[in-house]
Amino acid sequence: MIGYFAKRKLKKQLKEYLHMARHARHMREDIADPADLAALIEAEAVVLEIQKTGKGDVERAVQTLEEAANRVYPFARKTPMMEWTETLIVALGAAMAIRAFFFQPFKIPTGSMQPTLNGITVEQQAEPGLFDNPLTKFPKWLITGTSYKEIRAKASGRFMQRNVRGDRDKIIITIGGKEHKFPSYLQEELRRQIAERSAQQRTSEPYYNEGDVIVAAKVIAGDHILVNKMKYNWMKPERGDISVFSTRHLDHPQIRKDNFYIKRMVGLPGEKIQIQNHRLVADGEVVSEPPMFETIATDPKYSGGHSTTPGSRLETADDFIQLGEDEYLMMGDNTKPNMSLDGRFFGGVPRNDFQGPAIFVYWPFRDHWGVVR
Structure with missing residues (x-):
C-alpha cells in the first residue's frame, strides 16, 4: 500500500x-x-x-x-x-x-466625457513631492495614474505671445530662439503660470533664464477602458451607450481620419435632434431615458446639461440635426464650449464605424475604476 x-x-x-x-x-x-x-x-x-x-x-x-x-x-x-x-x-x-474580436483597450485623452469618465487632467504642483523620485515615481504612477511633470527653459530669453502656435495635440512656444513643446492638456496650467510670472516681473512678456521652470504640475492619466467589440454584432446600439467609434467618415477640419473618439449616444437613426433649454430633444420630445440624461440635465457636476454652441450645427434652440437611417449622434457629457468636439460639429456617425460600447475602466485605480455606467 x-x-x-x-x-x-x-x-x-x-x-x-x-x-x-x-x-x-x-x-x-x-x-x-x-x-x-x-x-x-x-x-x-x-x-x-x-x-x-x-x-x-x-x-x-x-x-x-x-x-x-x-x-x-x-x-x-x-x-x-x-x-x-x-x-x-x-x-x-x-x-x-481577443483584441481583434472581443475586447479592446482604449484611453480617454480629453475631458469631453467628464465627470462620467476622465481624460488627462492637471492639478497644481509647484515642485516634486515625496514620491516623485526616480525610485518611487513609476510605482506611484502605476497605482494612482499620477505623475509630476515639469518643463524647463532650454535657453534664456523672453516669452512672446506672437510666437505661440500649435494644434489640438500640442502647444509650441519659442524662448531664446529654441522651440518648447507642451502637450495640449498642459495648456491651461501653462497659461496660468506664464501669467503669474508676468505679474511678478510686471511685464506681459516674462523673461526666463536657461533652466527656469516654465510649467510644473501634477498630471493625472485619463481613464483606460475596455470596449466590448462583440455587442453591436448582435444588438443595436442604444441611446445612452458610451461608445467608441472611428473618425474615418467624419467631415471636420480639426478631426484626423485615422482616430477614434468616445462619446455618449444621444440620437438614433432617423431622429431629428435639437438642444432646447439645455435638454436634448428627439423628434420634439425631451430625452429623459435612460436616467443618465436626467442626471446630466440636473446634476451641477455636469454644468447645466447640454449646450448649444456657436460654430456648431446646433447654435440655437431652433437648429437641428436630421440623422440618416444608418446614423447615430454622439455627444460628450461635458458640452461646454471648447470641451467636446462632438456630433454638434460633425453630425451623425455611420453604424459600421462603431467599435462597441465601453464596459469597464481598468486603470487607473481611482474613482472611476470598475463598470462603466
Missing part, C-alpha cells in the same frame, strides 16, 4: 510528465504524424489512470510517455529558450485575437 505522502509525491511527478506531454501535443498537433499523436494520447491515458488509482507500472508508463512525446516534439527542439518563445508567440496570438 502506497503511503499518503508517497502517493502525493507520485501524483505531483505524474502531473509534471502529463504537462510535458500535453505541451508537446498542443505545440505540434497540426504537423505531427497522426500515428505518433495517437500513441501519445494513449500513453497519456495510461499515466492518467495511474495518477487516479495509484496502481500500475509507473516507470514503464512514464518511459512510454516520454518516448511518445519525443516523437511528436523532439527533445532536441525543447530548449528553454524555444519553449519560452513558443509560449510567448501563443500568448501574443491569443491576446491579438
Whole structure:
C-alpha cells in the first residue's frame, strides 16, 4: 500500500510528465504524424489512470510517455529558450485575437466625457513631492495614474505671445530662439503660470533664464477602458451607450481620419435632434431615458446639461440635426464650449464605424475604476 505522502509525491511527478506531454501535443498537433499523436494520447491515458488509482507500472508508463512525446516534439527542439518563445508567440496570438474580436483597450485623452469618465487632467504642483523620485515615481504612477511633470527653459530669453502656435495635440512656444513643446492638456496650467510670472516681473512678456521652470504640475492619466467589440454584432446600439467609434467618415477640419473618439449616444437613426433649454430633444420630445440624461440635465457636476454652441450645427434652440437611417449622434457629457468636439460639429456617425460600447475602466485605480455606467 502506497503511503499518503508517497502517493502525493507520485501524483505531483505524474502531473509534471502529463504537462510535458500535453505541451508537446498542443505545440505540434497540426504537423505531427497522426500515428505518433495517437500513441501519445494513449500513453497519456495510461499515466492518467495511474495518477487516479495509484496502481500500475509507473516507470514503464512514464518511459512510454516520454518516448511518445519525443516523437511528436523532439527533445532536441525543447530548449528553454524555444519553449519560452513558443509560449510567448501563443500568448501574443491569443491576446491579438481577443483584441481583434472581443475586447479592446482604449484611453480617454480629453475631458469631453467628464465627470462620467476622465481624460488627462492637471492639478497644481509647484515642485516634486515625496514620491516623485526616480525610485518611487513609476510605482506611484502605476497605482494612482499620477505623475509630476515639469518643463524647463532650454535657453534664456523672453516669452512672446506672437510666437505661440500649435494644434489640438500640442502647444509650441519659442524662448531664446529654441522651440518648447507642451502637450495640449498642459495648456491651461501653462497659461496660468506664464501669467503669474508676468505679474511678478510686471511685464506681459516674462523673461526666463536657461533652466527656469516654465510649467510644473501634477498630471493625472485619463481613464483606460475596455470596449466590448462583440455587442453591436448582435444588438443595436442604444441611446445612452458610451461608445467608441472611428473618425474615418467624419467631415471636420480639426478631426484626423485615422482616430477614434468616445462619446455618449444621444440620437438614433432617423431622429431629428435639437438642444432646447439645455435638454436634448428627439423628434420634439425631451430625452429623459435612460436616467443618465436626467442626471446630466440636473446634476451641477455636469454644468447645466447640454449646450448649444456657436460654430456648431446646433447654435440655437431652433437648429437641428436630421440623422440618416444608418446614423447615430454622439455627444460628450461635458458640452461646454471648447470641451467636446462632438456630433454638434460633425453630425451623425455611420453604424459600421462603431467599435462597441465601453464596459469597464481598468486603470487607473481611482474613482472611476470598475463598470462603466
